Amino acid sequence: MIKTDVIIIGGGATGCGIARDLALRGIPHCLIEKGDLAAGATGACHGLLHSGGRYAVSDPVAAKECYDENRILRRIGEKCVERTGGLFVRLPGDSKMFRERFLRGCDDIGIPTEILSSTRALELVPNLNPALEEAIVVPDCSIDPFRLCLLNMKTSQIKGGLSFTRHRVVEIVRSHGRCIGVKAADVYTGEIKEIHANILVNASGAWTDRVARLAGCEVPLTLSKGSLVITNHRLTDMVINRLRPASDGDIIVPNEAVCLAGTTSLLVEDPDRIGIEPAEVDTIIGEAGRMIPHFNSTRIIRAFSGVRPLLKSQKLDSREISRGFQIIDHQNGLYSIVGGKLTTFRLMAEKMVDTIMAAFNLKRDCETAERPLDGQEELSGYPLNKRLADMKNIVCECELVTRGDVERIIEQTGTRHVGDISHRTRLGMGPCQGGFCTFRALGIMHDMDILTAEQSVQSLREFLERRFRGIRYALWGDQLREEQLVEYIYLGILALGKHS
Ligand SMILES: Cc1cc2nc3c(=O)[nH]c(=O)nc-3n(C[C@H](O)[C@H](O)[C@H](O)COP(=O)(O)OP(=O)(O)OC[C@H]3O[C@@H](n4cnc5c(N)ncnc54)[C@H](O)[C@@H]3O)c2cc1C
Structure with a gap:
């Protein structure tokens, strides 16, 4: 049996961020992931390091969190963040009133914007729809979620943290009503590892409720599936957003040699049973093609989808549900952390580890916002052509x-x-x-x-x-x-x- 202080269930951005923060605060820990790191929503996302602009009108709290974290990640993670900048483009017919609310929202939060004429926007991104009315520059970036998780885990590894990928938590061990450990099955051999700890953190994204139920708890979630398509060309060097209320297919993100376009938002029951509807692919290509007409004739190399773990809400449109996050203390040694964005994973981890430190009655400040991610020196930077040498x-x-x-x-x-x-x-x-x-x-x-x-x-x-x-x-x-x-x-x- 293995003993540690904290067990983290889930190796997405949230779990890996928690491992890094615990490592920097000197807390022994063990992360368990049923697939590879970033196997869930993290590896299935758009890779947009939000400036906050997308949420400036609908969700100012999440927008502010995104903007603050965007600035931090640009500083500490230069080898997994490409500083592309982003444009919100207004096409003929897009509401001018929304444009005003967008600019006001960004201004209130402090997100810098610059209004560009269509001519200037086309100079920056020649593939844009020449009929565009105008564009607004925001500090959106492109981020590599796989690198992000690996770099976070590097710190954990350096400081002696344990991790087991391809191990599924199949049981939460309890004693006198408290959660004292987990049993994790090696997904190849079926061999069970028993790991004990004082605190368990459930960072299993769309599977949070399922994991919580292993401890007799519940975490009501709204599961929203989103699909994306990938082109075989980098059609834009900047992130392109449509200047309108969040809708299907309104974001295109350059990532190395390709572009990711999406997404959709459909409620699902089971995160393990998700497929891509052909209609989703058609919608994304059609909408992306309105912003970048070349999209319609560019080769699409694949489509994929992931599930957003959103806080349960009565709202019918999952796009209206807050992108804020929540830490749930199940009062039995188990904590669940849900909601948020890839962009805000570091902040989520900081708040989770603050909670753990308080439970252990220990004091040590969070350093994750100041210290560059470990392991970046081994990586090449952006863009791709720098790696040709x-x-x-x-x-x-x-x-x-x-x-x-x-x-x-x-x-x-x-x-x-x-x-x-x-x-x-x-x-x-x-x-x-x-x-x-x-x-x-x-x-x-x-x-x-x-x-x-x-x-x-x-x-x-x-x-x-x-x-x-x-x-x-x-x-x-x-x-x-x-x-x-x-x-x-x-x-x-x-x-x-x-x-x-
Ligand atoms: C289509 C789509 C596009 C998105 N685009 C963006 C974007 O551009 N920018 C942005 O900021 N956010 C984006 N998001 C949101 C973002 O991806 C998520 O908020 C974030 O990745 C969640 O990370 P997580 O670590 O909490 O969850 P996950 O990444 O889902 O990680 C949970 C992990 O837990 C593991 N797990 C589950 N059960 C068990 C078990 N029993 N034992 C062991 N491990 C287990 C899973 O395998 C998984 O790897 C997008 C989401 C989707 C779906």
């Missing part, structure tokens, strides 16, 4: 990942999953969606004696199946042709269908 032995041409990168991740993590390498290097995330690099990465694992031949085939099949779940919604035009090529490579040349 010193590239040898490229395994993934779309994302410029080298054999050395893959070997380093395997050595560091001992992983047997191509997905884990993707999250750490972006291998397989470009236009061919793993068509050319997956078998190369598995070959490297085989060379390094991590996988047997049979295990490589199994791992390859699982990876391709998972990718295809997203790709199938984008099968037309060039992407369909690319997918057919990939299919021929795997079924024809590598005879994958013959290995069962």
Whole structure:
């Protein structure tokens, strides 16, 4: 049995942020995640480091939190934040009254804005709809959620924190009505680890209610699914928002060589059973195409979706539910933390750890806003073309990942999953969606004696199946042709269908 002070359930941005904060305040902890880090909403999000502009009219408290955190993250996380800047574009027919409320809201909160003529906006982003009326500049940024989680966990690791990924919490151990630990099952072997602690933090996002129920508690949530599509080109160097009340498909975020457009908002019951409706893909492309007409003719490489864990509300439109967060003390040693945004994860972690410090009757101030994220020196910066120097032995041409990168991740993590390498290097995330690099990465694992031949085939099949779940919604035009090529490579040349 393992003993620690705090157990964190969930390795999304919130859980990883809590681990970093605990590490910096000297509190022993153990994080448990059923998938890889960022496996939930964190890895399925738009990657927008909000300026707060999106919420300036509807939710000023969340908007202020976003703006403050945006400034902090730009400072402490320069290798996972790209300072793109953002534009709110007003198209013909978009309400002028909303524009006034937007500017007033930003002003009240302190979010800096600059009004641009359509000519100036087109100079900054030539792909914009030339019919736009005007644009307003805000300090939106693009953020890499995978890097963000890994860098937060780096501090935990340096300070001796424990973490178990691919371990599912299946039981909360109780004694005399108090939660004293968890049982976590290794998702491959089924082996159970029992870990005990004084405090348990439930940071399991859309699964918060399910985890709380293991301790006989409840956390009523509204689960809102959002879908996104990815283009194979970076159509804009700035984040583009539509200047209107939040609606489907009104944000486009550049991320390295691609763009993410979305999102939608549909209520769901079960976070493990979410799919993408073809109508969602059509809506997103149609709306994004109104802001950037090229969007309609650009290749869409895949679609994906995630679930927002929002505080329960009677509001029918989940977009109207506050993006604020809440810490729930279940009065039995278990705390749940819900709501918020990726942008506000650090603040959420700070408040959670303040609560834990008070429960332990300890005093040590939070340092996460001042100290740069650990481990950034090992990363390249933005944009992508800076990484072209010193590239040898490229395994993934779309994302410029080298054999050395893959070997380093395997050595560091001992992983047997191509997905884990993707999250750490972006291998397989470009236009061919793993068509050319997956078998190369598995070959490297085989060379390094991590996988047997049979295990490589199994791992390859699982990876391709998972990718295809997203790709199938984008099968037309060039992407369909690319997918057919990939299919021929795997079924024809590598005879994958013959290995069962
Ligand atoms: C489509 C979409 C777009 C979004 N875009 C943005 C954006 O651009 N900017 C922004 O700021 N916010 C955005 N958000 C919101 C943001 O993604 C979330 O608020 C944030 O990522 C939540 O992080 P989290 O760590 O609380 O939850 P999650 O990231 O969901 O993490 C919870 C983790 O708990 C794990 N878990 C669950 N049950 C167990 C168990 N039994 N045992 C072990 N582990 C378990 C899950 O696997 C998961 O990894 C978006 C959300 C969605 C859905």
